[in-house]
Amino acid sequence: xxxxxxxxxxxxxxxxxxxxxxxxxxxxxxxxxxxxxxxxxxxxxxxxxxxxxxxxxxxxxxxxxxxxxxxxxxxxxxxxxxxxxxxxxxxxxxxxxxxxxxxxxxxxxxxxxxxxxxxxxxxxxxxxxxxxxxxxxxxxxxxxxxxxxxxxxxxxxxxxxxxxxxxxxxxxxxx
Numbered sequence: 001x002x003x004x005x006x007x008x009x010x011x012x013x014x015x016x017x018x019x020x021x022x023x024x025x026x027x028x029x030x031x032x033x034x035x036x037x038x039x040x041x042x043x044x045x046x047x048x049x050x051x052x053x054x055x056x057x058x059x060x061x062x063x064x065x066x067x068x069x070x071x072x073x074x075x076x077x078x079x080x081x082x083x084x085x086x087x088x089x090x091x092x093x094x095x096x097x098x099x100x101x102x103x104x105x106x107x108x109x110x111x112x113x114x115x116x117x118x119x120x121x122x123x124x125x126x127x128x129x130x131x132x133x134x135x136x137x138x139x140x141x142x143x144x145x146x147x148x149x150x151x152x153x154x155x156x157x158x159x160x161x162x163x164x165x166x167x168x169x170x171x172x173x174x175x
Contacts, residue, residue: 109171
C-alpha cells in the first residue's frame with residue numbers, strides 16, 4: 001500500500017505517513033508515523049504534458065509574437081532574460097526532447113536558426129517538426145545572438161551539437 005500524504009493548509013506542510021499508520025485529525029506537529037516533512041506545497045495534478053513548474057509558468061505567460069530561444073549549452077545568454085536551465089550533464093537533456101515538449105504546449109508561427117547550422121544535423125531535426133514550427137528564417141549566428149535580448153524566455157539544454165539554437169516565435173491557436 002502506498003504511503004498517505006497529509007497536507008495542512010494552515011502550516012503549508014506536507015507529511016508522508018506510512019500506509020498502516022492510524023489516521024490523524026490534527027495538522028502540523030510531530031508524528032511517529034512521519035517519514036518526510038516538506039516546507040512547501042508539493043505535487044501536481046497533471047497527468048501528462050509539461051511537468052516542470054517553472055517552465056510551464058513561463059510558457060503560460062507568453063503572448064502572440066513573443067519569442068523563446070531553445071539553446072544548446074554553449075549559447076551566451078544576455079543578463080535580464082529569464083532562463084530555465086535544463087542542462088544536467090553534457091548531452092542531457094537534449095534539444096530535440098525539449099523542443100518536442102515545448103511544441104506540444106505552445107503554438108509557433110515562425111522559427112529562426114543560424115546559417116552556420118546548415119552543415120550539421122540540426123536543420124534536419126527541425127524539418128521533421130516543420131508542421132509545428134511555421135516559417136523558417138535563417139540568419140547569421142552573430143545576428144541570432146543579437147536577437148537574444150528581445151526574447152521573453154531562454155531554455156538552456158545540454159545539447160552539444162554546434163549551432164543547435166532556435167528562436168521560436170509564438171503564434172495563436174485560432175484564426
